[in-house]
Amino acid sequence: MAEQATEEDILLAKRIISAAERHDVPALKVLLKEGSANVQDPTASVATSPLHAAIIACGKAEEGKEAAVDAVQTVELLLQNGAIWNDLNKEDETPGCIALRLGQKKIYDMMVEAGVRAEILFAKMAALGLGGDADDEEEEEDEISEEQPAAKKQKVSEEDAKAIQEAVEEQVLDDVSLDNRAYLKSQLRYKPGILLDESDNAVMMDWETQIMQRHAETLIPKSGLRTMNVGHGMGIVDTAILTHDPAEHHIIEAHPQVHARLREQGWYDKPNVTIHEGRWQDILPKLVEQGVVLDAIYYDTFAEDYAALKEFFAEYVIQLLAKDGKFGWYNGLGADRQICYDVYTKVAEIDLYEAGFDTAWENIDVPSGLHGSKQWEGTRRPYWTIDVYRLPVNTFVK
Template identity: 30%
Template sequence: MEKTLDELLCAAAMAGNSAMVRDLLLRGADPSFFDSEGKTPLMHAAAVGHGEVVRCLLDAGAPWNALSPSNVSAGDLAMENAHQEAFDVLLNFAIQAELVLGTIARGGGDGEGAASQEVYLSERVSFGEDRIVDAESKAVMMAWEKPLMEAHARAICCFGDVGGKILNVGFGMGLVDEAIQRYKPLEHTIVEAHPEVYDRMIQSGWGEKENVKIVFGKWQDVLPQLGSFDGIFFDTYGEYYDDMREFHQNLHRLLKPGGIYSYFNGFCGSNAFFHVVYCQLVALELENLGYSTQFIPLPVKECISEDIWKGLKHKYWQLDTYNLPVCQASLDSE
């Protein structure tokens, strides 16, 4: 049986025949075609490391973020097979695409992120021994994150020229705040917007700690009363990437020179390549604001078992490694 143009394009991509790929595209072959294996021409080219073909297909409109039935992207295939050239081409293209379009982790604009947060703040949450769950049975925070929160606290309390004033935006289960307290900060400010979480904080005695100041409200509303800090951690629920980007625009007024900023790096926690894209995207945008970012890889496979997701709608983290961000004002920034 004669192959279609689309099938021939997959074969040419797999063979690394860039001339044939260009010819087939000119003849109308579809760069977004999925073959019987559930792969696109771009996936085939990335899997075998044909960087030139990868670039050609992307330029022709091949979707870099298409997923196979097993949730694998072209970038994942390049990573798994250690094809650096193909990986670099895909990563650079993906970052540029996200800067322009924001197709995988943002709320899509039009206030969708704000709307999602408003819904979360207006609904009840359920408190369990190992989790907080929203009204849609999605986890707000889970106990398996405790080692990560301890590492975040260590980063913002012990790195750089820290003088002891710490800010955490988003209390949740209080895991990072418990860890921060062990470093005995001079001042420890906590911003929390959900009324039930806030009430639970008060009932648990957080308002009685001498060095703790609790600020109830959305961070966007309480920014003017926060002051400046040596260390900042950001971890809100019900917001999208654009909301965190807005927070980053205000870092210069919140973070003291030499201070350390970190955030919960949960973007695209079910796809390794998408996660790398967002690590690099955030680092690039922070660099443009005058901050350098390093990522500390933390193995989390042992922290997560299939059982912990029982009763939940969404497995928000499925990767073996968590990349903990440590951000600091660049030495040459003003």
């Protein structure tokens, strides 16, 4: 359990936030030797972090005018001292959201770069098995997630740990999109223009049709190619792929209800089409063993995180794709918040390059009025709230 803040703690928090708001770098340097860059004033009517306060104080950017030097230095100092790039205030805004809203481009770019650094760092730590030790009372670690602001890991009792695990399990059952195996056991509902899971999450919607068609065009420049799509859903991209007359087209799909729909619509009988029933994690190793080579691969699964996408291209695309082939994937990472979308797009580009791929991006405007429209009625939450889709086309580094 977190200790109650003392009067001294509250006073120090107020002083740190005040110095950040004034962009008083010398004072902030002194104060951060005693306190955290992530403090909040529990007595304030609207809780805010020093980073939020510093960016709000910049005000609306004037045309062509960048933030003042002291403001930039304040943000830099806070980030250097561990300020959390995707922390949320009471208005559900990250510091980057505020910078974007105020038109403070330089500050916004700093927040994107901070997010990229943090995500890459934590991914590398996880890969190395480095993390918080539950038995070490002295060690605490900031942990970034794709959907929530970072939180402090704290040592908890066995009883508390059990309660936390039960809460997580309840959450997974309540929202099957949080767990791939729970999703695959759930009931899907096909409705006009939308596919919903058991928890009312939109798995796919017909507004994506233009995007899917463009993916097919960028990946398959001529007929007679060997293609694959992972994740059939409503069949939008597979339908688009077949218009390019592939010599062979593989579809990997794991959900039993989608298999039934594939049968109903005659996909199993289409010429040059092979349906693989199961998770790609189980199917692809077999295709690698068989020596399958493909000219175009597309990936668009549901209820899987970025780590799954990274495993897909770093472990399997590199083995299955022809040397002059192309790889594409549905770029919906963090698409419910612009700062998150920009961060994860850059992270993906870096990871793809490390795996041996060059990435070319094409911007596509999503349908106007999509955010806040009636299109999301009946769904748990909008999975897309931004204006531009960044379409990736990946080829092997020459």
